[in-house]
Amino acid sequence: MSLVIGLTGGIASGKSTVSNMLKGMAITVIDADIEARLAVMKGEPAYKEIIAEFGEDILLENGEIDRQKLGAIIFHQKDKRQRLNEITHPEVRRSMLEQVEKAKRDNEKVVVLDIPLLFESKLTYMVEKTLLVYVDRDIQLQRLVERNSLSIADAQARISSQMPLSEKIKLADAVINNNGSLEETKHQLLKVLDNWGIKQK
Numbered sequence: 001m002s003l004v005i006g007l008t009g010g011i012a013s014g015k016s017t018v019s020n021m022l023k024g025m026a027i028t029v030i031d032a033d034i035e036a037r038l039a040v041m042k043g044e045p046a047y048k049e050i051i052a053e054f055g056e057d058i059l060l061e062n063g064e065i066d067r068q069k070l071g072a073i074i075f076h077q078k079d080k081r082q083r084l085n086e087i088t089h090p091e092v093r094r095s096m097l098e099q100v101e102k103a104k105r106d107n108e109k110v111v112v113l114d115i116p117l118l119f120e121s122k123l124t125y126m127v128e129k130t131l132l133v134y135v136d137r138d139i140q141l142q143r144l145v146e147r148n149s150l151s152i153a154d155a156q157a158r159i160s161s162q163m164p165l166s167e168k169i170k171l172a173d174a175v176i177n178n179n180g181s182l183e184e185t186k187h188q189l190l191k192v193l194d195n196w197g198i199k200q201k
């Protein structure tokens with residue numbers, strides 16, 4: 001029997017930070033952002049659809065997608081964002097489910113799916129428990145600006161393209177507050193795992 005956990009949050013709320021802690025406990029984490037990256041590599045079906053939709057202007061010289069350029073479009077235009085989601089999400093879902101099946105065949109007791117848009121895209125059917133990494137909006141904005149070297153306006157556009165964390169908090173089975181130190185975050189994570197009966201190796 002495996003427990004499939006959906007790890008979610010907002011952009012720059014700390015999902016990768018928590019998922020790294022889980023990996024450190026030898027728990028398998030499947031990352032939707034990585035699957036989305038693989039799905040749009042040169043030559044993949046989604047790559048071709050993206051060019052048909054957004055034009056060759058969004059390509060780098062080597063023919064790969066210029067993620068900064070595509071991001072600048074889709075984080076500011078809802079209709080374009082929906083189109084990109086329609087193109088990429090089916091492949092991301094397919095590949096994640098395939099990996100969950102493999103983890104189950106391998107008798108893994110816990111599998112974590114790191115999915116930023118778990119609630120927005122109504123993907124909770126893929127998981128048994130949901131774990132939200134929460135931060136206050138001002139801290140989220142500050143960490144996003146620093147990590148991605150974005151202007152405040154661009155960072156705000158990215159945050160606003162997702163369901164507010166204040167809404168997600170109502171939907172999650174458990175919440176980790178990541179406003180504080182990494183130790184405080186780790187402590188909360190261990191408590192959640194313990195409550196869910198997960199023993200660490």
Ligand SMILES: CC(C)(COP(=O)(O)OP(=O)(O)OC[C@H]1O[C@@H](n2cnc3c(N)ncnc32)[C@H](O)[C@@H]1O)[C@@H](O)C(=O)NCCC(=O)NCCS
Nearest residue numbers: 010011032033036067070071074084085088092116161162
């Ligand atoms: C827009 C793209 C090119 C920007 O690439 P970039 O390398 O700058 O960012 P990265 O992929 O690392 O994503 C960073 C974060 O942005 C947020 N984000 C990404 N895509 C979306 C989206 N469509 N809607 C809302 N938030 C999003 C997530 O919180 C994600 O963790 C890229 O994110 C993308 O192809 N997005 C579409 C696929 C998708 O929805 N991915 C999210 C998980 S399924």
Ligand SMILES: Nc1ncnc2c1ncn2[C@@H]1O[C@H](COP(=O)(O)OP(=O)(O)OP(=O)(O)O)[C@@H](O)[C@H]1O
Nearest residue numbers: 010011012013014015016017143147178180181182
């Ligand atoms: N508790 C913390 N204290 C200080 N900085 C933190 C903390 N947690 C995360 N950070 C920093 O905040 C930024 C965002 O964290 P992280 O990359 O884990 O978020 P994320 O939710 O995975 O983001 P995204 O979905 O956008 O990739 C990173 O630069 C990270 O180092």
